[in-house]
Amino acid sequence: MTTAAVQIPETENYLNKEYGIRSWLLTTDHKRIALLYLITITFFFFIGGFFALLIRLELLTPAGDLLQADTYNKMFTMHGQVMVFFFLIPAVPAVLGNFLLPIMIGAKDLAFPRINLLSWYLLVAGGCLMLYTILAGGADTGWTFYTPLSTAFLNTHVVAAALAIFIAGFSSILTGLNFIVTTHRMRAPGMTWNRLPLFVWANYATAIIQVLGTPVLAISLMLVALDRLFHFGIFDPNRGGDPLLFQHLFWFYSHPAVYIMILPGMGVISEIVTCFSRKRVFGYKFMALAVIAIAVLGFLVWAHHMFVAGISVYAALIFSFLSYFVAVPSAIKVFNWTATMYKGSISYTTPMLYAFGFIGLFTMGGLTGLFLAALGIDVHVTDTYFVVAHFHYIMVGGMVMAYLGGMHFWWPKISGRMYPEAWGKLAALIIFVGFNLTFFPQFVLGYLGMPRRYWQYSPEFQVLNVLSTAGATILAVGYVLPMAYFLWSMRYGKVADANPWGAAGLEWTIQSPPTTFNFDETPIVTTEAYNYDELQEVPVGR
Amino acid sequence: MADSPTVVNSSEVHNPALRHHFADMEQQRESSEFGMWVFLITEIMFFGGMFAAYMIYRYLYYPSWAAGSEKMDFWYGTINTVVLICSSLTMALAVHSAQVGRRKLLVTLLIITMLFGVTFLVIKGVEYHGHWVKNEFPGAGFHVEDVDAAAAVHIELFFSLYWAMTGFHALHMLIGIGIVALITYFSWRGKYGPDYHNPVEITGLYWHFVDLIWIYLYPLLYLISHTHKA
Amino acid sequence: MTEHVLPKKTYIIVWVALMCLTVATAAVSKVELGPFNAVVALAIATMKGLLVVLFFMGVKYISQKMTIVAIVAGLFWLGILLSLSMADYGTRAFR
Secondary structure: OOOOOOOOOOOOOOOOOOOOHHHHHOOOOHHHHHHHHHHHHHHHHHHHHHHHHHHHHHOOOOOOOOOOHHHHHHHHHHHHHHHHHHHHOOHHHHHHHHHHHHHHHOOOOOOOHHHHHHHHHHHHHHHHHHHHHHHOOOOOOOOOOOOOHHHHHOOOOHHHHHHHHHHHHHHHHHHHHHHHHHHHHOOOOOOOHHHOOHHHHHHHHHHHHHHHHHHHHHHHHHHHHHHHHHOOOOOOHHHOOOHHHHHHHHHHHHHHHHHHHHHHHHHHHHHHHHHHHOOOOOOHHHHHHHHHHHHHHHHHOHHHHOOOOOOOHHHHHHHHHHHHHOHHHHHHHHHHHHHHHOOOOOOOOHHHHHHHHHHHHHHHHHHHHHHHHOHHHHHHHOOEHHHHHHHHHHHHHHHHHHHHHHHHHHHHHHHOEOOOHHHHHHHHHHHHHHHHHHHHHHHHHHHHOOEOOOOOOOHHHHHHHHHHHHHHHHHHHHHHHHHHHHHHHHHHOOEOOOOOOOOOOHHHHOOOOOOOOOOOOOOOOOOOOOOOOOOOOOOOOO | OOOOOEEEEOOOOOOOOOOOOOOOHHHHHHHHHHHHHHHHHHHHHHHHHHHHHHHHHHHHOHHHHHHHHHOOOHHHHHHHHHHHHHHHHHHHHHHHHHHHOOHHHHHHHHHHHHHHHHHHHHHHHHHHHHHHHOOOOOOOOOOOOOOOHHHHHHHHHHHHHHHHHHHHHHHHHHHHHHHHHHHHHHHHOOOOEOOEOHHHHHHHHHHHHHHHHHHHHHHHHHOOOOOOOO | OEEEEOOHHHHHHHHHHHHHHHHHHHHHOOOOOOOHHHHHHHHHHHHHHHHHHHHHOOHHHOOOHHHHHHHHHHHHHHHHHHHHHHHHHOOHHHO
C-alpha cells in the first residue's frame, strides 16, 4: 500500500515527457489538448455558474430588488450563452472525446492534430471575446438572440456576443470534422464499426451534428451582425423582413445542439454502466443505431421552439408530430442501460452513482420534453419555468452528471492517480440532492404559470423559488468539491495502475497516464466491445 | 498522353512528408481529402442558410425579386462567371501538373488561377461601387428608381441578400487566393511532386467549391428578370 | 498510394462544356418562359455543378466512396432546411 510520503518513480508519460509552457501551448498531443480544454471549460463553467447564482439570488424575493430589469436580462443571457457555448457544447467531446477517442480506436492521435490545437485556440479566442463582452456590459437578448429585439432595439454588446459564439462555433465544427475523419480512417486493424465502444459511436454521432448544424448558427449570427452593423433589415418587419426567419435558422442548429450536448454524455454512461455491471451492453447494435437516429431525427424538429411564435398551424402540427419520434431512440437507450444492469454484478462507485443519477434525471427531463412536444400543452407551458426545468433536467441532471461521471471514471487514466472515493461519493450525493431541490420546484412553478426571463414574480410563487435557490447553493458546494479533490489527488492521490476498474476497452490496456503516442505497437483487435464475460474478475478500485 | 485515367503509384512509408500519427501515405492522403470534403459540407450548410433566406423571400415577394434582379449588371455577372470557370480549369490543370511532377507548369498555372481570382474580385468591386453610388446599399440611404410600388417594398430585402451572399462569396474567394498564394510559394520551393501533392489537391477542392457557389448565385441573382438593364 | 490522374484533355472538354452551358443559361434567361425560367436556370446550374464536382473535383474516379455519402448527406441536409422551413411559409396562407 503506498502512502503520500513514498515517491514512486514515474515512467515516461504524456505529462512528464516535456515541461514548460511552450510544450503545452504548442502541443499537438490530443491528450494535452484535452487538458487545455479541461482548464478552459472549467473556468467558463464557474463563470456561467456565477450568473446562475445571481439569478437565483434575485429570485429569492418576488420583487425585483437585487438587480434592475435590464441587468437581470443580462444575467440570464450571459448564463445561457456561457454555459451552452463555452461549457456544455465542448465539455465531453473536447475533454473526454479528445483524450479517449484515438486510444479507444487504437490510434496514435486524431487525424489532424494541428487542427485540434487550432480548435482549442478558437475556443479560447471566442472565450476571450465573450469575457470582453461580459466586462463591457454584456448582452441582454436572451441566449437565443431573437430578432428584431437583437437587431433593431437593443444597444448592448450584441455583435460582440454573436462574434464570440461564432468563433466558438468554428472550434466545434473543426472538432467534429476531426472526429469524423479519425473514426473513419484511423481505426486499428480489427477495430470494425461493430466493435467500437459506444463512447466512440456517441462522439461520432455528435460530430455529424456539429458539422451539419453549426454552420447554420454561424450564418444566422452573421446575418444578425449585418443587420445591426449595416442596417440590412433582413429580419426587420418594418422593412419587409420576417423575424421568424431568424428563428428558423437559429433553431435549425440550436435544437440539434442539445443533442450535441447530450449524446457524448450518453456515450459516457454506456461505458460506466457496462464496467460497473461487469456485463456486455444489452443490445449493442440498437445502442449504436440509437445515437445515429437521435442525431438525424434531431434535425427534423426545430420549430417546436416556435409553436407560439407565429408559424402556421400546419407547420406546428408537423413539427409536433415529428418531435415525438426523437424520444424513441432515447428511450431505447434508457431501457438498454437498465437491461445491462439486470443480473449484472453492480459496484456502487462514484462513476456508477453519477450514471444512476443520469438515467433517472435524463428520463424525467426527456419525458417532460414529450409534454412540450404536445402542441396543446406547449401553448400553456412554453416560456414558463416548466421549460427551464425541462432543459435543466437534461443538461444538468443529465449532461453535467455524465460529464462528472466520466471525469471520475477516466481520472486514473488521465492523471495516473485515484481520486478519494469517499469524497467522490459525497460530492455525487450532494449534487443529486442539490439538483433536485433546485429544479423540481421549477416544474411546479412553470405549471402554475410563472414566466421565465422575468425578474419579478407573483408572491404566491415565493416558497418554491426559495427552495430552488436553496438547492442551487447546495449544488454549488457539490460542484466545488470535485475540483478541489481532483487537484488534491494529482499530488496526494493513490497512484493508479493501468486498469484500476478492471474495465474492458483499449484505453485500459495502456499505462496510466498514457505515453505520448499511446501504444508501443498498433493493437490488433479481435474481440467485441465490453467482453466482460471473458475478462478476469478484478477487484474494483485498485 | 493516354485518354483514359492513368494510375500513379506513389511512395512507401519513408516519405519525408509522412506525418508520424499516420500509418502510411495512403492513410494520410485519404484523411486529408476526406477532411476537406467534410469541411466543404459545412460550407454548403453555411451558404445554405442564405440560400434558404433567399428562397423564402423569393417565394413571398417574387415581384421584388424580379425587380431587384433587373438592377443587377448582367454583363459583369456573366463575365465573372466565365472568369471563375476559367480559374477552375487552370486550377485543375495545376493539380494535374503536381501529380505528374511538372514544377514550373504548376507554379505558372497557380499564378494564373490567382490572377483570375483577382480579376473576379476587381470586377465585383466595380460592380459594388456601381450599386453603392446608386444608393442600392440597404440602410437609411437606400433608394431605387423605376420600380412599381408593389415591388419597391421588398426590394431592399433583395439587395440585403445580394450584398450578403456575394459578400461572403467574395470573402471566400479572397481566402482562397491567399491559400493558393501559399501553395504557390511551396510549389516554387519544390515541395510537391508525384509522391506528395495533397495540399495542392485539397486547395483545388476548395477553389472549385467556391466556383460552385457562384455557379448557383449567378442565375439566382442575375437571371430572374428578362430585361436586364445593364 | 494509387490515384487516378485525369488527362488534361478531359479538363479542357469539361471547360468547353461549362462555357457552352453558361452561354446557354444567359441566352435562355432573355426568353420569357414564365415559371420555367427558374427551372431551366437551376437545371443548367446543376449540370454545371455536376461537371465541376465529377471532373474538376475528381468525384467520378474517387477511391473513397464515403466521400460520396458525405456529399449526398450534405445536400440532403440542405434539403431538410429548405423543405421544412417551407412547411411553415408555404402553409401560412391557409391560417
